[in-house]
Amino acid sequence: MDKLLARFLEYVSIDTQSDPYSKSTPSTEKQWNLAKKLVLELHQIGMQEVSIDENAYIMATLPSNMEKDVPTIGFISHMDTSPDFSGSRVKPQVVENYNGEDIVLNKAKNIVLSPSYFEDLEQYKGQTLITTDGTTLLGADDKAGITEIITAMEYLVQHPEIKHGTIRIAFTPDEEIGRGAHKFDVEKFGADWAYTMDGSQIGELEYENFNAASVKIKIEGKSVHPGYAKGKMVSAIGIANEFLGLLPSREVPEHTTGREGFFHVHKLKGEIELAEIELIIRDHDSGHFEARKELLKDIASKLNKKHGDCIHLKIEEQYQNMKEKVEPVFHIVEIAEEAMLSLGIEPIIKPIRGGTDGSQLSFMGLPCPNIFAGGHNFHGKYEYIPLESMQKAVQVIVKICELTAVQIQSNGKRKKS
Known part of the structure; x- marks a missing residue:
């Protein structure tokens, strides 16, 4: 998991806060700093058809390694962080073998991440947590998703014995200000369906939103x-x-x-x-x-x-609520659920109290449920993410690719067992 951690820490160090009052796309020039880095990295890990357009939308392809035709699937995350809290000069802290007690984020300012208030911390005792230093957000929303997608693609490139169809990935700007899908080229992306890696705690699987x-x-x-x-x-x-x-x-x-x-x-x-x-x-x-x-x-x-x-x-x-567009192709939710169960993850299927790029993309013709990225307390100084949850998200992506190749026919229908 060392490479996963290093990749994530590098991404969150780059300020990509979006601006709701800007009329440009991306809304802030600094989002290009991460975008250009990601393009270079996608080339380095062996992805093909890597592209970035004039609005900083990134797309890339992992070609199929199968002889038969199977559906093309996608994975999507966003590059920007919320304008609600500073994303400048993020200094993440790595807490190894978390002991279940209070974590002092900033001693000088008396900022403490405590399980007495944030009860979810209790389930991560013994794991490695990445937190803020109490002065900024962390940026796990959604740089964790980007990290997980790139790491999963790198793993599949290095393990050609794992069978999969064509996989498309995309990284978008300005999701946090509601514009992440506005200039997304669904036709160019060319996937039959996709998943946003933009949920919170491990196990979340969502196909309803506000x-x-x-x-x-x-x-x-x-x-x-x-x-x-x-x-x-x-x-x-x-x-x-x-x-x-x-x-x-x-x-x-x-x-x-x-x-x-x-x-x-x-x-x-x-x-x-x-x-x-x-x-x-x-x-x-x-x-x-x-x-x-x-x-x-x-x-x-x-x-x-x-x-x-x-x-x-x-x-x-x-x-709009993407449920209307996902329910007619519900097997895409079932595949993600099966992937989690096969990895010992209990799926948490619930409505999103928010929205993702996937909600807009579903109404643009790309059904797009949302999968956990692993973080907690987004958009503020108490944000944190367990490294083990990120590792599980990587495994879920890989497993979804495997299951789609095995279970789904070229017409998009699930094979009968």
Whole structure:
């Protein structure tokens, strides 16, 4: 596992944070630094048809080593890290033979990764953990996925006795800001289906995700001297508070789980003359999702009647629940599940409380379930990943390639046992 660890540590040292306010693709120039390195490395390990386009989308091929035709499958991960927390100057810490106790991430700042708060740590006693130093995120989302895919491809190149069909891999920019699939060339990729290696803890296997939209609310007010403001002042800040007060107070991320949806306000700023709110809407159920959008429109309409036409509401669709596109080809989920079981991994099949490139790609004609990459506590200073989970992810990729070659006919249907 030394090479796996070294590869991962090298990738996370490269800052690839994306920027939701940028209009370019990739949204940040620094994503090219990792992209160019990955292209070189793919050539070095023996991949073929390695390409990178003007938007930093990387694709490569491992040709089939079989005489018969079998489906072409793909594996996809993203290069960028979340804009929610710094990804600059990442200094990972390697904790060998974890003893199950608190891990001091940063003594000077008293930042501690504790199993008393993060209970998942308890299942990794005795393993090797990679953590942050408490000042940045780690970047396992999704540089772990990239590491696992490249390591699996290298293993297959070095072990031609393992039979597999044509395998396509891709690395995308800007997934963390919802644009990872926007300029993905599905036809060029040429796979019958694919898997994103972008899940969390070991065993996760997901084919359901949120329906998602982003919302921007602009509120215009009128500033008047407060001593003479009666009947004249219109406080944009006050209306913003009124608007938020009309949202269901318990339907927020910190009070929901499973398939429960939410409203999440992630930006709020204002003065008397202008206030701005940014939030996201999430729900697995399409009917509930539509109802959430209608609620926002109704609130805006009522407050506009009350205060004058001062509220401007903009709702933008982001992605849909991929379940609709994956269920008709459910054998692709069953293959991943069988691969995990054969390796002694208990599959955790559950809906994603988020989205991946795979959710958009599924609606672009590339069914794309999501598989664990192994990390925990993404997008923050408490992020960590067990090295053993990454190793298992590599093995799952290899096993999926094997099973597809053995079980799936050229027409895409699973052979009857």
